[in-house]
Every structure is written in structure tokens, then in C-alpha cells.
Amino acid sequence: MRLRALVVLLLVANLLYFAWARGGLAMFGIVPARLSQSEPERLAQQIRPQLLQIRKEESPAPASSRAP
Incomplete structure (x- = not known):
């Protein structure tokens, strides 16, 4: 009975x-x-708040366009 009351x-x-x-x-x-x-x-x-700057994230170059 006490366990049921505790659960409720x-x-x-x-x-x-x-x-x-x-x-x-x-x-x-x-x-x-x-x-x-x-x-x-x-x-x-x-x-x-005037010091806040929003910058675009530079995306890395695709792997296929890199020189080996």
C-alpha cells in the first residue's frame, strides 16, 4: 500500500x-x-552587444579538387 502511494x-x-x-x-x-x-x-x-560579429563559415574544398 505504501509503495503504491509513493509511486502515485x-x-x-x-x-x-x-x-x-x-x-x-x-x-x-x-x-x-x-x-x-x-x-x-x-x-x-x-x-x-556591439562587439558581436556574425561570420560565414568557410567550407573546405571538395576532396576531388585537391592536388595530391
Whole structure:
């Protein structure tokens, strides 16, 4: 009987955690930090974003065009 209660309790706890992690409990005001952040807040948290550079990755030459 105790083992069954423990299994049910763990199952309910896992379901609640899953719902919380996916934002399913937002209507109750319980939201993980990663879902509560919006873009303006993230922009304010950036440190020197002007230094960010996006570069194209250079693809290596195909093996057939290389000289042996």
C-alpha cells in the first residue's frame, strides 16, 4: 500500500514539474525564469552587444579538387 502511494506521489510530482517546465502553470503565476523573460529584458542584460560579429563559415574544398 505504501509503495503504491509513493509511486502515485512521484507520478503526480513529475507531471507537475513537466507542466511547470513547459509553462502550463502560467495561469497560476508559476512560470520558470526562462519563459518569463522577454526580448527587452534580454537586450538590457547584454554586455557590449556591439562587439558581436556574425561570420560565414568557410567550407573546405571538395576532396576531388585537391592536388595530391
